[in-house]
Amino acid sequence: MLGPTLCRPWLPAKPRLSRCASSAAGSPSPVASQNSSDEVTLSMLIRERQRSVPRPEPSPSELLRFAVTGTLRTPIHSYYSETREKYIIEAFSKHRLPSGWTVFNPPSAKMDGILNKFDPPVDRMDPSYLSPKIELPTFHALLETYVRTREVAQESLGHEMGIFQHAVKSLAHNTRADQILITMNAIYARYTSLGVDFPLSFYALGMECAARQFSAAAFQAYLTGYINAGGNAFSFPYANQRFIRNLKTVCLANSWEDRQLNLAPMREIVTGLDANGSPLPGPSLYSFFFESGNEFPESEGFLFVQLLGLLGDNGRLLDLWPTVQNRLKTDPSSNTVRNLVVLYLKSLLMLGFSSRAVDATCTLSKIADLNEFFPEWMWTELLEHDEHNVLRDIVPSKAKEKLLYTELHSIESRLGIEWNAARERHVAKTQEGHMDLWLDHWFPSTPSSHLEWDSGLPESHLRKRWLREELKSQGLSRSSVNDALFASSLFGSSWRRRRLFEEVRLHGSSRSSAKLSMIANLLHDFEGRPIPLGFLPVQKDDVREVAWFPECSPIEFSNNRPSLRHDMAGPQSPSSLGLVRARRNQRGESTRYIATNRCLMQLGRLCDRRPGKGDWTDTGHIILWDTYQRRLKILFLGKSWGTIDPGLYPQERHPFLPGVATFRIESLKIFKSSFRKKLTINKHRYWLEVDSAEYLDS
Structure with missing residues (x-):
């Protein structure tokens, strides 16, 4: 877990002057003043918000940004005020900057006490500040302003899910995953420094954010905190499904993107095994779900099996085989268990355990009728790897006929062959009555037979070229020429398009x-x-x-x-x-x-x-x-x-x-x-x- 010094400069709780709150160290405890006249009311919060309206003068960060870049625009063009920038440009065009700017003349502690004499301290954050459309810098500013004492921090986590957790969830829809994880780590560091005990919901949210960024160190830290706080696989089942789906999404995207993501650290945390298959110390997702002594988590089980296949695990997937058998024996009609069986076999095939997948299918067929829920693609893949024909008696004849028909129809569509009922045979659909079946399936080392227009080409190709040139000579546009060719008997029929779709x-x-x-x-x-x-x-x-x-x-x-x-x-x-x-x-x-x-x-x-x-x-x-x-x-x-x-x-x-x-x-x-x-x-x-x-x- 990142320490406070690695997150943000505003993470450590530091006393500083603030016009928006007075909850720094030394302020009266809110618990001690509950019955006093300084109790915070809605009118006080409204007045405090009115007093916190930004002044027209720039803040120190705005001055620094303008001095370095010459503009107030941020890289993503957010939080930008054209009026403020014009004001600063006008101020910098003069010989001296305005001497009245408070950035050059910070108020003294005595003056600050006079200004706040008639305003009671506001050390509670109004939940309305955390609107669904809150921006990330605003959220950071609220943390810096209000979370300064243990009481305030504990109160913010005391709600059903915590007001900060709600804000993080809303920010996740339009903010990069790395920024969200940095924010979560910052909250963790600040609250830990204040001695706050985190609820299970906070650790569950941290695992979601770490999984979305695929940060193995952060994920392990939040998982360890979740288990130490008394959490189990059934405390927040929906959160468990979300972070497993986040891990699956990253693994799948990595397989199609540049493949620069190292899956090994996260694989060790998920399986609890190193590269040699030896157990690792500390908690893992496998031990969290399947070795905690609780019942089998059905809603997360089939997702976890998919994750093992995408991560390239070759140890824990085989360890789950007895669990899969027992679940099918216990509840063979459950859709969740059926999905678990299908995805388990798919993961075995994905990792190269084709013979084990075929043997597992034979064993499972003795427990339940697999034909009731096996999809066609599952049977197709298993039959392709059935070298010893052990599945011949398991797959019913109607299912085999359907699979064979589907495969033959696909081949016919790709080769341009149709069944002619009148002639009672398959024919190649071409205008000339013949075709080169491998016209577009030539091997890289074999030259294609239709690369150039020459005298060796069939007559139909010459007629197509002649018709195209004749139509162009009449002044027709490109689209009109194509329409004329398409309408003629020389050009495409529906089987050609079906062939393209099938490929x-x-x-x-x-x-x-x-x-x-x-x-x-x-x-x-x-x-x-x-x-x-x-x-x-x-x-x-x-x-x-x-x-x-x-x-x-x-x-x-x-x-x-x-x-x-x-x-x-x-x-x-x-x-x-x-x-x-x-x-x-x-x-x-x-x-x-x-x-x-x-x-x-x-x-x-x-x-x-x-x-x-x-x-x-x-x-x-x-x-x-x-x-x-x-x-x-x-x-x-x-x-x-x-x-x-x-x-x-x-x-x-x-x-x-x-x-x-x-x-x-x-x-x-x-x-x-x-x-x-x-x-x-x-x-x-x-x-x-x-x-x-x-x-x-x-």
Whole structure:
């Protein structure tokens, strides 16, 4: 735990002159004066607040900031007064600064006593000061002003959750995690110096803040204090779930970001084991939940199992196997226990214990019917690792047929094959009646068969090129040419779009550059062919058709020079694949390791037009694939292709579409479905830049 000297200069309780309170050392005890005439009333608090209105003269910190930077603006442009800055500029333009400023003439102790003669001491903080929209510097000032005695500090923690805990929770929504943790450590240091006993709720909140920042030292300190204060796994179950989710979020975000976060210190605190598997002294989360002698914490158990898988634990997960069996025997119909079983097997597969996962499935199948709650993806992963066919008798025939049908349908969609009922066989859907099945699945060492237009290409390719040149020679725009090609029998049908969707769904979240290159090749092949997304009512009598125009990396960033365009024959880079990093904006700063950060892949542009006529126009949105949520997303950039500067987006609002939203695709052929009903609006702003993609392998 950080000491008082490492937090803030205002942490140690120091006596100093204050116009807002008189609770410094030497002031009469509030307990002793309860029955006196100096009892604090609401009118006194109102008068005290009126007396505390800032004077027009600058404070010492404002003078220092202006002298160093020449302005009163802070890095995040908050707490800024233009009137105050003009006043200071005018004062500094003169030969001498005003001699009446109290910063040069602090009042003497005698004068201070005269000024406060008729005002009783105010040593209690009004809870209304801690409004839901309180700012962090205001919160720090309240701590410095009022928390100076043990009585005041104890009273602030005596409420149901403590007025300071409520303030910290409200600040967590719009303040960086490191600043929140520093504030919590500062409160801990100041209250400890005053000899205050903390309630369990304070330690629980400290664990939440430490987990959000992924600070192993702070988390262990708050966990130790929580246990020493008499807390157990059932004291604050919702707080336990929150800090486990915070740890999971950071681990998951780290796996997709730059992987610079060291998971080892937090893994030791969670498991209680070192790198060699030897027990460590001191409390751990594992001992806190499973070795405290209490019942199994169901609500936190399956979350803890997920956390072990993300942290890369290979010891405690196996130790939980008897507990998982006993819970399934005790309550096989509980949804929480069923989730625990599924996530336990998933964590085993994630850590490479595939044979153990298969054996565990066989054992659990003798306790309960796993087919009642196992999802399809769980059976699919287990069957892929079943080398000895031990699951053959466990999976029912209908489930195996369904899994096989789903897998075959996915393969058919990706290869462009459909079942022809009239001919009673599978056929390849092409205009010429044949196709190269591996057209876009060529290996990196094998040259593609359609890189250039030459005489060796099929006749259909030559006809497409000839038609494109003929349409361009007639003076048609790019969108009109694409519409004409799309309407002709030479261009795309629904199976092509289904093929694109299936590739994106299966490999859009892949960590393999080869699989992402397959998607990029398809986007390159389907460029200019609109995919209908639905209709969009703009005004009372105005309706637009909305379509997706596939394109590989339509947006480039100005700091990524020289530009690396998509090259189907050469090696791929994050820029040529259209990979984008989107970090959540908080007060003008991008944040890391939070759930709202995204890794995105550009899939094309969003366009609209009047029904059945007119040219397609860009809405200014690009369409992306969200690797976290595995969903399609639209993001408003102001333009759908070209070069942009890295920064915060969306910068402005679109007249009839949201700036950020996820959506789903239902219809592939017509514009009869509402596009607005498919949207899930997100009001966040993101800092966009090229993704370094350190998570990609070859």
